Amino acid sequence: MTGPVNPVARVGGRFRLLVVADNAVLAIHSLPEAGSVTIGRGEDNLIQIDDESISRRHAILHVGPVMTIEDLGSSNGTKFRDLTIEPHAPHELGVNELVTLGSLTVIIQGRFTPPQTSRIATHDYFQARLEEECSRAERTGAQFAVLGIRVSGVASESAVVEALMMTLRQSDVLAKQGERAYELLLIDSPRDQAELVAQRLLGCLEAVNAKATHVVVGYPDDSRSAYELMTRIVGGGDETAAGDDLIIAEQSMRDLYALISRIARSDLPVLILGETGVGKEKMSRAVHQYSPRASHPFLAINCAALNDALLESELFGHERGSFTGANTVKTGLLEAATGGTVFLDEIGDMSLAIQAKLLRVIEDGEVRKVGAIKSTKIHVRFVAATNTDLETATEQGRFREDLYFRLSAATLVIPPLRERPNEIELLASRFANRASMRASGSAKALTPAALAMLKRYSWPGNIRELRNVIERAVLLCGESSIALEHLPAEKMRGTFVRAPTNNTGTDAGTPEEDRAAPDRAPPDLGDERARILGALEKAGGNQSKAAALLGMSRRTLINRLEEYKLPRPRKGRSTRA
Known part of the structure; x- marks a missing residue:
């Protein structure tokens, strides 16, 4: 049996090997950063273990990015996970992880590193x-979490880092992701525990006057892929990825992307609803990237940009000579995307004739080129998007009800930017930094008055x-x-989201008062x-006009009417409490 615990050498790599018997550590050996280490009873081994159950040359440990152990034909064998x-x-x-050599157990551990100031x-x-x-979690079944934090406020970077370090364990990893952005690896922490850690971190940051999302x-x-985990916390890697301009600072958006991660695993068609400019295509790319189809094509087409003949040719393809100008065979988008995802933007503007053909493709899984006799099998995932109310369109006969039901198997509704106020400053800063970089200039900050104006504006065009x-x-x-003078202030003042005017016809948000006190905080949104x-009264009960006055979609207005238990008015009649 081995004697007293050996002193740990001050040289070597990040790992050490412990020899254990009867729940007691018998020896500690430092391991090199890389290389092969022989283990056995003989004196010629790099790690000698003087025990009767250990062969003269028992095993060899290969140390490197991937660590392996190999039995050298020992008498009493080597066991790993009881095998x-x-x-x-x-x-x-x-x-x-535990490895049994003869009657002894050896454990590889990471070296303890004393805490550092940074x-x-x-x-x-x-x-x-x-x-x-x-890789470790895949082998062992362990859980861990990744946390992304974006900081704003007046706190210095050193104060932010110190605040973050106060809550983290020695085993956690903190890294700089970008300007005022950090990423944390929380080892052996399930997602629910990581959320608690995140709340403690936000509290520490608040104590040093730093706001954070x-x-x-x-x-x-959420994912087993390192790439996907990183994509979700940084919002994508390149300009065409789903995460470009993706900032999530509202619980509604966090819930929405959590839903996407679950929906994406299936092949259900997805319908994305939202106003112009809210990021419907980016969300469609997120559905694709989070799905098993991520390595296959993602192809998009704007159904409103083409007439019926061109749209049919682009979607389904055509045979040579099928119409004037068809000089070659063309593979349609649906066939080219097989195995991947097809994104049909502005599907509400698709004609009934093309809708019928699309429905047949979805139901049969086959596509027939214009002018062709035979169909071709395809296997694609359909994601559609529109800023129109498809329910009303089906009632009016402008959209096929059967196609609507097929496409809306999973429906995602993106809230407009005015309902995500916490994201306005973060998005504005990102856009300003990118525009400055393209112009080879320094990053541009926003004055308090300019920022207040951005937050008060209703953003009908959204992001x-x-x-x-x-x-x-x-x-x-x-x-x-x-500053204010660099914004289209006159237009923006005319479309604030604010409380109705009082009996005198004036309120705290008049353009004259804005000019006099540009640094005033945005007014309360009121009741x-x-x-x-008030909007329904002005619009004479017309819900579309009332929604426009309020700066929201008709669907959002209908949801609010139901939420406040207000009856939906008929045109020409107002709603009264």
Whole structure:
């Protein structure tokens, strides 16, 4: 049997090997950063274990990015997870896993590193550790979580890092993701525990005057892929990915993307509803990227941009000579996307004739080119989007009810930007930074008055309009910060989301008062129920006009009427409380 515990060498790599018997540590051996380490009773082994159950050359440990152990034909064998491993067949093992050599147990552990004042890693190191943790969890069935945090406010970076470090354990990994953005790897923490950690972190940040938004994803609940986990916390990797401009700072959007991650695993068609500019195509890409089809094509087409003949040719393809100008065979989008996802944008503008053909494709899983005799089998996932009320369209005979039911198997409704106020500042800052980088200038900040104006505006064009406004402001402001004079203030003042006017016809949000006190905080939105009643009164009971006055979609207005138990009025008649 081995004697007293050996001193741990101060050289070597990140790992050490413990020899254990009868619940007591008999020896501790430092392991190199990489290489092969022989284990046995003989003196010629790098790790000598003087025990009768250990052969002279018992096993060899291969240390590197992937760690393996190999039995060398020992007398009493080597066991891993209670199974005897075959001689000379390397078996992969991870940190803290138990291996039985003869009658002894050996454990590989990570070295303890004393706490440091700053323990923030690079993004590249974080990605490598995340991949390593995914591999370990796949082998052991462990759970862990990844946390993304985006910080705003006046706190310095050192104060932010110190606040984050106060809550983290030594085993957790904190890295810099980008400007005022951080990523954390919470080892052996299920998703629900990670949410509690996130709340403690937000409390620590608030104590140093730093506001923050966060996203938590868990392994294996949300994904088993390191790439997908990173995509979900950073919002995608490139300009065409689903996460471009993706900022999630509202619970409604967090719930929506959690739903997407579940829906994406199936082949159900998805219908995405939302106003113009809310990001319907980006959400459709998220459905594709989170699905098993992510490695296959994602093809999109705008149904409103083409006439019937062109749309039919683009979707279904055509044979040579099937019509004037068809000089070659054309493969349609539906056939080209087989195995992947087809995104049909503005499907509410598709004609009834094309709707009938699309329905047949969805039901039969076959597509026939224009002018062809035979059909071709396809296997695609359909995602459709529209900013129109398809329920009303079906009632009016403008959209096929059977197609609507097939497409709406899973429906996602994206709230407009005015209902996601916490995201306006974050989006505006991102757009300003990107526009500044394209212009080879320094990052542009927003003055308090400009930011207040952005938050008060109703954004009928949603994220697309916000991007255009900020990009214009970056060009106008030169080297200074973005101020009120760089925004289309007159237009924006005319479409505030605010409480109805009082009996004198004036309120705290008049353009004259805005000019006099531009730094005033945005006014209280007031009683929404009263605003709805006022808008319906002005619109004479016309719900579409009332919705436009309120800066919301007709569907949102209908939902509010139901929420406040207000009867839906007939045209020409107002609703009274």
